[in-house]
Amino acid sequence: MVKTILGQVKEFKKDSLITPVCMILEVIMEMLIPLLMAAIIDNGVEQGDMNYIYKTGAVMMLLAVFGLAAGMMGAKYGASASTGLARNLRTAMFDNIQSFSFANIDKFSTAGLVTRLTTDITNVQNSYQMILRMCVRAPISMVTAMVMAFLINAKLASIYLIAVIALGFCLFLIMRKAMKYFKEIFPKYDDLNASVQENVSAIRVVKAYVREDYENEKFTKASGNIYQMFTKAEKILTWNAPLMQIAVYGCILAISWLGAKMIVSNALTTGQLMSLMTYCMNILMSLMMLSMIFVMVTMSAASAERIAEVINEKSTLSNPEHPIQEVPDGRITFEHVDFSYSKSLSETRNGDGGELVLKDISLEIHAGETIGIIGGTGSAKSSLVNLISRLYDVTAGKVSVGGVDVKAYDMEELRNQVSVVLQKNVLFSGTILENLRWGDKNATKEECIRVCKMACAHEFIEQFPDKYDTYIEQGGSNVSGGQKQRLCIARALLKKPKILILDDSTSAVDTATDSRIRKAFATEIPDTTKLIIAQRVSSVQGADRIIVMDNGRVADFGTHEELLERSEIYRDVYESQTGGGGDFDQPGGDR
Incomplete structure (x- = not known):
């Protein structure tokens, strides 16, 4: 499945590689800023050295600008790579569907193929962009912040490590529970699309038999199933926020209490404590980001499987190695x-x-x-x-x-x-001419008229105001059954x-x-x-x-x-x- 999806990145490989590089640069800029902030407090504010504050502040501003530029470039290339992948996936799916035999087509419902070409590909597109940006940024940011924190003070940094392990375990349980529901959601979209497709294509029959209420109930049921599944999954995910807040505020309280004692005993400076606070937020927010990435990837994994099924489906019919190119006669x-x-x-x-x-x-x-x-x-x-x-x-x-x-x-x-x-x-x-030329795209108007006369279609076509330029609505809804049959014969x-x-x-x-x-x-x-x-x-x-x-x-x-x-x-x-x-x-x- 992964190989099938990534195989469609094609010409967007460059964008896919530039995006994580930009995100790494952004993380490096962000991680250096807390160190400079600590230096300003310790060497500038406490020493009263305004010249040092100005110089270090200017460097911080420069790092912030570089970080912003890297982030913007990452967003640009990430969007290009993900939308490009989505385009290639749609093209690959549609091209393969065109090669399907009737036996292949029998395996997939029309509504199911529409869902795969729309909702499922959108999920994979969003997930791919998040993987290129957040999936690179979050773990690097967390690891770098953790290393920086240990370099400043290993004793206080161990509080982060304990919080990360505990929070990571809780988030794993939450995601494992939510995954089950997300895998069941997307096949439900097939039922929803099938309900809409059937209702719209047969709207005349629905109205003729006054079955609007029945169709509304059927759609409401299909829509309600999706709502219920999403509600169950989202209720589980709501535990993310309170757990994250408990971890963040717990770390802040522990660091503030122990850090204050260390400052009093001269084992820690005020600037270092400020840096540790900043790294605390970086570490825990990165973990929160990772949890959301896993949820998104879990949601898109089911979609990716459904997309890969269509792309990997091989036609049951194929040409021989050296096919005969001419049919001699109609025996x-x-x-x-x-x-x-x-x-x-x-x-x-x-x-x-x-x-x-x-x-x-x-x-x-x-x-x-x-x-x-x-x-x-x-x-x-x-x-x-x-x-x-x-x-x-x-x-x-x-x-x-x-x-x-x-x-x-x-x-x-x-x-x-x-x-x-x-x-x-x-x-x-x-x-009408465009429809006729499905038989021969290079056919002249005279040839079209000749076959229409054979199929007894010429008479009714001539009665239309625009004759052969008359516009046929989707499915031929503006012509009668007999007229449609004669046009198809022609x-x-x-x-x-x-x-x-x-x-x-x-x-x-x-x-x-x-x-x-x-x-x-x-x-x-x-x-x-x-x-x-x-x-x-x-x-x-x-x-x-x-x-x-x-x-x-x-x-x-x-x-x-x-x-x-x-x-x-x-x-x-x-x-x-x-x-x-x-x-x-x-x-x-x-x-």
Whole structure:
């Protein structure tokens, strides 16, 4: 974890080294001032030598100025190093998240990743700055003050040593108790962010069902959990102040009492007693500072672990050593494919992982074919097509595109040639043209218009006042479900793929528009292999062949007419839909 975090310091190593040097210089200046102050009292005030007072005072002022300058430089470079580390950590996390496979993404919640990119990194940033400045300053200040005190008078200085040991033991117990709560706090932020994210993204549903009070209660509960944990931790930390005050005032009383006796017996000078008093405050305040540093480091340790988890997470998918850079055509072959969302086939078969989602799938699809995929909810239609663009890897068997195992391709090239319109249609903030150019960033406006005509999106875009420059709100909230689907289809077509996969991507489109889209595909992109997942038989019955999925297996594969003759599942659904609007989740009564 430490190696991972410090590995992101990178170009801020210089600032990270200068900061502690500046803090050491500041401590040296501070430690010399009490000695000069003692000299002024003993050799200037008591002797009545104003010339000595002026000279020594000038030196003290010079030391104070140098100490202030060193402190300011330490603050400047410390801030630069800590904010630079935070920037690099955010960049490293975000870059690694972009490389995640779907399997990696499944391990982390969206709210959890947001918390790690914000709250956790802020904790590490604050902790790093404190380590560079206070963690260097406090122990050096304490040790130096202790040495100085022993040089002045070992008997009186031993009072500090006893106080430091006793106070250090008490602070250790306090921190150990508080650490437990701080480690539990930050995962609670995930729940809080999840509550906010879910509420804001689904605000229309919340208002439609008048569930504002329920959402308020859920947020209050998540916020209350954080409040309770912080309260418990802070109640323990409140013991720091009284213990520190007892130690400080106890030392002052003991030194004043014993010091006065020594002054009377000429074993100690007044100036030396003043210096010891100053060093007393330096020693005990340094210890107090150290206790707060340990608390901060403890808080940030949990955050650092969570950050390191994301940075160190390796994608479950990777390119081969010499990847193939060109997909020859859109042929697709499944050879005895099993797939599970668990780690391995052995885990699945031994009952240690999840169940097999796809079981012994063998298919051969020719380039340019239009293939319909139909089946009930949970029959693994989406899981089947996700393997083609290698969003997941097969658990067993082999998936080939263009006669080559998908694992042998460069993933970027493969995904450029296998265009997927996912079940959840997502548009990004920006104009319609900017959203379309996710398919091809160099596409001309004419090319964008051409694919929009194919996807039957051109008509409604032209009705907008700003046409193709119309601004799309976050998530596409200012366009309808059907319009969003057609824009996503157009975006996928702009990639000019060899394989086009529509994962239930016309569910919000009316039947007539759906038919026009399919006709445009047949005439405009005849050489592209098209896989169309649908719930409506009418959406796939014109396909060259249709795959009927049932419980993770291929129940049948053939043309519409062939399936009507031999597939009871397909026939029942066709009859129920054409007769009464049924679907795969509501089969015919004779089944």
